[in-house]
Amino acid sequence: MKLFLVLWITPLTLLGGWYGLSYYDINFGYRILSRDLHDLVFMIYGDLLGMAPEAIPPLVLKAIIVDTVLVLGFILLKRRRKQIWAAFKRTFGWDTEAGEAPLESVREPEPELSRAS
Secondary structure, three states, rough: OHHHHHHHHHHEEEEEEEEHHHHHHOOOOHHOOHHHHHHHHHHHHHHOOOOHHHHHHHHHHHHHHHHHHHHHHHHHHHHHHHHHHHHHHHHHHOOOOOOOOOOOOOOOOOOOOOOOO
16 A cells, blocks of 8 residues: 555656746756746647647646545445444345344244154
8 A cells, every 4th residue: 555655646746846847946056947848848738738828727637636536445445344244244234243134044943744653
């Protein structure tokens, strides 16, 4: 799970860091962090997608939000899977651990056969 979280958060951190620094042109002397390259990258993406370059960052933000919700859902399922499974059992009547016999195994006693004397 730790590796999964690291593989999820590393690209988000790098993308967010690059976007923030290049958007405000805080480049520390590196061309990759310049505003000119920022505009060029989004112009290329806009041409490839056939949309305005200004429309791409909100779409990326929405994708990041959806991914974050999915990752948090996976974490929730992993940590609470026993409780979720127990709730499903109770809801659908599959709970046989409480000492109740399942409906299929309840049988009427067989009548005694008459004895020949």
